[in-house]
Amino acid sequence: MKPIIELSKVNFKYQEDDERQALTDVSLNVYEGEWLAVIGHNGSGKSTLAKTINGLIVPSSGDVVVEGLPMNEENVWNIRKKIGMVFQNPDNQFVGSTVEDDVAFGLENHGIPREDMLRIVKESLEKVRMTDFAKKEPVRLSGGQKQRVAIAGVVALSPDVIILDEATSMLDPEGRMEVIKTIQEIRDEKNITVISITHDIDEAANATRVLVMREGRVFKDGLPEEIFSAGQDLIEMGLDLPFPEKLKMEMRAQGMDVPADYMSEERMVEWLWTSALNK
Numbered sequence: 464m465k466p467i468i469e470l471s472k473v474n475f476k477y478q479e480d481d482e483r484q485a486l487t488d489v490s491l492n493v494y495e496g497e498w499l500a501v502i503g504h505n506g507s508g509k510s511t512l513a514k515t516i517n518g519l520i521v522p523s524s525g526d527v528v529v530e531g532l533p534m535n536e537e538n539v540w541n542i543r544k545k546i547g548m549v550f551q552n553p554d555n556q557f558v559g560s561t562v563e564d565d566v567a568f569g570l571e572n573h574g575i576p577r578e579d580m581l582r583i584v585k586e587s588l589e590k591v592r593m594t595d596f597a598k599k600e601p602v603r604l605s606g607g608q609k610q611r612v613a614i615a616g617v618v619a620l621s622p623d624v625i626i627l628d629e630a631t632s633m634l635d636p637e638g639r640m641e642v643i644k645t646i647q648e649i650r651d652e653k654n655i656t657v658i659s660i661t662h663d664i665d666e667a668a669n670a671t672r673v674l675v676m677r678e679g680r681v682f683k684d685g686l687p688e689e690i691f692s693a694g695q696d697l698i699e700m701g702l703d704l705p706f707p708e709k710l711k712m713e714m715r716a717q718g719m720d721v722p723a724d725y726m727s728e729e730r731m732v733e734w735l736w737t738s739a740l741n742k
């Protein structure tokens with residue numbers, strides 16, 4: 464399979480005299496349709512990685528290739544059209560006075576004819592289930608609804624990759640669920656590649672692949688079950704574990720016999736249920 468994003472030996476420093484590089488020797492291939500969760504401490508380089516992928520920063524050395532296009536001055540605008548970004552603060556992302564104006568904004572900038580624009584806005588709002596809010600002012604929405612509108616604005620431009628830069632971190636659990644479900648549905652329907660920078664470990668546990676960054680380097684890269692079953696490593700790094708793994712540790716500490724292998728929430732429920740029935 465051909466990667467959609469290829470980073471090889473990327474190095475980056477914000478300022479020449481910075482003691483430490485923000486990224487050191489980062490090599491990474493991201494494949495079409497993947498949901499890559501990027502986790503790691505504050506300052507570990509997650510956002511810098513995202514900015515490298517969409518050409519907002521230029522590495523001091525190393526190569527970035529997106530859909531076969533080397534990142535350079537000539538290709539950067541074409542590459543940005545393929546990548547949609549959703550940021551942390553929902554309130555900083557609105558430009559329109561109504562939800563539909565807001566979703567239309569990017570399309571207007573791309574010079575899309577009005578008739579097509581109206582159709583695309585309608586379809587995009589349907590995808591994030593915000594059709595009923597089309598005429599509302601964005602300020603009147605909940606955090607989760609605002610992020611869904613931001614996602615509609617991105618989806619309207621038909622990106623191949625969506626990068627969520629801590630897009631759920633300012634939301635309550637309900638808003639977080641709404642946004643994750645919306646992204647999941649869009650990814651299933653359109654096979655969009657998702658890169659999600661997150662501090663929410665339970666969200667990362669639902670990804671297809673997890674990248675752990677540490678001090679600007681890729682510290683671990685693997686399936687959620689591989690990353691989180693090495694729980695002690697992450698705890699020593701000061702990172703959290705997904706809820707089922709935390710529960711297992713607690714049960715083990717109380718002397719209970721629990722399976723060693725990684726459990727998703729569904730598997731944990733199934734296991735608890737069958738254990739209870741067998742008592």
Ligand SMILES: Nc1ncnc2c1ncn2[C@@H]1O[C@H](COP(=O)(O)OP(=O)(O)OP(=O)(O)O)[C@@H](O)[C@H]1O
Pocket residue numbers: 477478484485503504505506507508509510511512
């Ligand atoms: N605009 C900037 N100017 C100078 N240094 C920066 C800038 N942005 C980030 N850095 C530094 O680069 C390093 C990586 O930061 P980055 O924001 O990529 O980390 P992060 O993992 O996304 O952190 P967080 O979880 O806090 O968002 C840190 O040492 C940070 O202090």
